Amino acid sequence: MNGSNIKVKNVNKIFDDFYALNDVNIDIKAGEFYSLLGPSGCGKTTILRMIGGFDEPSDGIIYLDNTNLLELPPNKRPVNTIFQSYALFPHLNVYENIAFPLRLKKYSEQEIKEKVQKNLSLVKLEEHIYKMPSQLSGGQKQRIAIARALVNQPKVLLLDEPLSALDAQLRQHMLLELDSIHDEVGITFIFVTHDQQEALSVSDRIAVMNEGRVLQIGSPFEIYETPADKFVANFIGETNFIKGKVTEVMDKYAKISSENVGDIYVYLDKKVEKGSTVHVTVRPEKIRITKEKPQNLPETFNLFRGKANKLIYKGFQTNFFVDVNEKFTFKVLKQHARYILDEGIINWYEDVYIWWNVDDGFIVEVEQNEG
Amino acid sequence: MTVSLWRSSRMKVNYGTKYSLPMLIWLTLLFIVPSAIIIMFSFMEKNQYGGVNPVFSLQAFKDLMNSAYFKILLNTIYIAVMSTIFTLLLALPSAYYMARSKYKSFLMLLIIIPFWTNFLIRVYAWIAVLGNNGFINQFLLKTGLIKDYIGMLYNNNAVILVMVYTYLPYAILPLYAIIEKFDFSLLEAARDLGASKSQSVFRILIPNIKSGIITSLLFTFIPAFGNYAIPQIIGDKNTNMLGTVIARELTTGRNWPLASAISMLLTLVTVIGVLVFTSKQKNIKKVI
Ligand SMILES: Nc1ncnc2c1ncn2[C@@H]1O[C@H](COP(=O)(O)OP(=O)(O)OP(=O)(O)O)[C@@H](O)[C@H]1O
Ligand SMILES: [Mg+2]
Numbered sequence: 001m002n003g004s005n006i007k008v009k010n011v012n013k014i015f016d017d018f019y020a021l022n023d024v025n026i027d028i029k030a031g032e033f034y035s036l037l038g039p040s041g042c043g044k045t046t047i048l049r050m051i052g053g054f055d056e057p058s059d060g061i062i063y064l065d066n067t068n069l070l071e072l073p074p075n076k077r078p079v080n081t082i083f084q085s086y087a088l089f090p091h092l093n094v095y096e097n098i099a100f101p102l103r104l105k106k107y108s109e110q111e112i113k114e115k116v117q118k119n120l121s122l123v124k125l126e127e128h129i130y131k132m133p134s135q136l137s138g139g140q141k142q143r144i145a146i147a148r149a150l151v152n153q154p155k156v157l158l159l160d161e162p163l164s165a166l167d168a169q170l171r172q173h174m175l176l177e178l179d180s181i182h183d184e185v186g187i188t189f190i191f192v193t194h195d196q197q198e199a200l201s202v203s204d205r206i207a208v209m210n211e212g213r214v215l216q217i218g219s220p221f222e223i224y225e226t227p228a229d230k231f232v233a234n235f236i237g238e239t240n241f242i243k244g245k246v247t248e249v250m251d252k253y254a255k256i257s258s259e260n261v262g263d264i265y266v267y268l269d270k271k272v273e274k275g276s277t278v279h280v281t282v283r284p285e286k287i288r289i290t291k292e293k294p295q296n297l298p299e300t301f302n303l304f305r306g307k308a309n310k311l312i313y314k315g316f317q318t319n320f321f322v323d324v325n326e327k328f329t330f331k332v333l334k335q336h337a338r339y340i341l342d343e344g345i346i347n348w349y350e351d352v353y354i355w356w357n358v359d360d361g362f363i364v365e366v367e368q369n370e371g
Numbered sequence: 372m373t374v375s376l377w378r379s380s381r382m383k384v385n386y387g388t389k390y391s392l393p394m395l396i397w398l399t400l401l402f403i404v405p406s407a408i409i410i411m412f413s414f415m416e417k418n419q420y421g422g423v424n425p426v427f428s429l430q431a432f433k434d435l436m437n438s439a440y441f442k443i444l445l446n447t448i449y450i451a452v453m454s455t456i457f458t459l460l461l462a463l464p465s466a467y468y469m470a471r472s473k474y475k476s477f478l479m480l481l482i483i484i485p486f487w488t489n490f491l492i493r494v495y496a497w498i499a500v501l502g503n504n505g506f507i508n509q510f511l512l513k514t515g516l517i518k519d520y521i522g523m524l525y526n527n528n529a530v531i532l533v534m535v536y537t538y539l540p541y542a543i544l545p546l547y548a549i550i551e552k553f554d555f556s557l558l559e560a561a562r563d564l565g566a567s568k569s570q571s572v573f574r575i576l577i578p579n580i581k582s583g584i585i586t587s588l589l590f591t592f593i594p595a596f597g598n599y600a601i602p603q604i605i606g607d608k609n610t611n612m613l614g615t616v617i618a619r620e621l622t623t624g625r626n627w628p629l630a631s632a633i634s635m636l637l638t639l640v641t642v643i644g645v646l647v648f649t650s651k652q653k654n655i656k657k658v659i
Pocket of ligand 1: 015018020038039040041042043044045046047194
């Protein structure tokens with residue numbers, strides 16, 4: 001294994017009085033593609049800067065394998081960073097940018113040439129070797145930054161929102177490229193982003209953060225399907241939240257009565273007591289929508305009648321906003337397999353049925369101080 | 372295609388001449404004409420009572436071959452170079468600190484405040500600091516650290532000191548302007564890639580602010596080299612600078628052709644200096 005593991009232990013970072021990081025614990029395995037995901041200002045960059053050596057924790061330790069990283073200056077850490085602005089040296093051409101770390105280590109001209117060429121071919125930019133950074137496109141700069149960061153053969157690569165300056169299509173492309181580079185070099189990637197799609201599509205594991213705290217750590221699947229709390233559920237993808245009181249607890253399911261929606265059944269993944277107030281989440285794509293009353297429903301389901309008061313056609317799918325009464329609107333997502341053949345087309349203001357399997361609803365939060 | 376190309380290039384030429392006309396008049400009146408007059412005067416005979424006789428003569432250049440003038444030229448170069456070096460050594464860290472400080476505008480104000488006082492008054496003020504009855508001597512005498520005055524004025528070192536004092540703000544400002552625009556994350560990137568602190572400064576910061584450094588160099592070297600007031604007030608009357616010699620020949624010496632010839636020498640050395648500095652910059656770009 002070429003990569004190293006990183007352990008962030010009980011790290012706090014306080015700017016003046018402000019807790020930028022609050023007791024952060026992260027355990028990153030060697031060779032993992034690990035994402036830090038969270039909204040702007042949640043402390044992602046701060047963590048990266050501390051691993052890179054540009055900031056010190058107010059409290060706590062960071063280990064790389066078994067060495068205490070905090071004792072090393074940034075230039076002695078086997079860690080390289082891809083900065084959000086790429087930070088290519090404007091006075092050096094592509095070749096010299098990539099050769100920069102090698103010249104510091106006093107490699108011979110021959111070795112430098114070989115290594116630069118090897119890394120340039122990794123990012124597929126061999127023909128731009130003598131261009132200045134100002135002559136490169138955003139995506140090309142990005143790739144040079146990757147090549148430069150990898151030429152030192154670091155144990156860990158830190159990427160701070162590396163794709164945010166690129167347009168949507170290029171971003172998708174670079175993301176796949178990053179993934180294949182990760183497979184090729186086999187080192188640990190720590191990838192910072194506030195874009196949930198980016199994080200979900202390439203990560204082995206994701207740490208979701210908000211306001212300086214880590215809220216949930218898990219695989220993309222775990223984070224999406226079983227969000228740990230309301231914030232995570234809302235941040236990762238769209239969802240419907242239903243607030244209600246538990247009126248009945250069975251062995252696998254609970255009955256919840258909501259002021260807005262009525263009675264629903266949910267899957268019990270947390271222990272709840274009768275009478276407590278809970279928040280339930282149901283993803284829009286888990287809800288089916290039909291014009292006719294559905295036949296052959298599963299054994300356990302929630303069914304509502306409503307009115308499709310707004311719909312957004314997106315080609316491959318349609319987003320419906322279905323009012324079940326004056327108080328509650330469900331977001332429903334329908335993928336089109338065979339648009340006209342299979343389904344009666346649902347138009348604006350039509351009456352519809354929506355239903356979902358009880359196993360697709362989860363309790364994300366139990367309110368503590370209410371009876 | 373060809374039509375539009377032809378059109379755009381024609382428009383460029385037209386507007387170019389129109390726009391540069393004021394500049395052309397300005398340069399002609401204030402630079403080329405006076406230079407031409409100086410060149411003419413240097414090839415004429417001197418008039419006993421000042422001025423020139425309109426007769427061709429090479430006497431001024433024969434006088435200039437005198438080794439005394441060569442010594443003064445060397446002394447002038449020495450003072451200008453030393454002043455430039457010390458000024459830059461102080462200006463670089465100051466500008467860097469200013470650009471990274473939270474109190475940029477306040478520090479900028481401090482740099483500008485000296486300009487509110489007349490330059491000559493500030494030069495004379497140095498006599499009050501360094502003179503035999505100045506602060507430093509008085510302080511050292513009173514505390515008993517010295518028994519007799521230390522002669523600090525009227526030598527090259529005093530001239531260099533006051534030159535550094537005078538031109539430091541002019542050197543700081545262009546450096547500050549370029550360092551402020553410098554992307555400091557480049558230094559972090561350099562550190563990240565294995566550079567020590569000093570390596571990141573010498574390999575990344577300095578090359579990227581090169582044009583500011585050259586501007587500062589010129590802003591210090593040119594006025595220092597042609598300086599008249601500072602060596603006149605603070606300097607040694609025997610090892611003078613070219614500027615003071617020109618003034619002397621114009622006034623008490625009543626030798627305008629010689630003064631003109633020395634002026635030409637001064638301009639020539641300055642132009643050579645500027646060419647050397649600026650061509651170096653081009654070379655660096657070529658090498659990379
Ligand atoms: N040097 C500093 N002094 C004071 N506060 C700071 C400093 N650096 C960061 N902060 C604060 O710490 C918090 C976390 O900042 P950080 O840059 O880590 O956010 P982020 O998660 O990377 O956000 P983004 O997605 O916008 O880049 C922010 O609220 C920021 O204002
Ligand atoms: Mg950030």
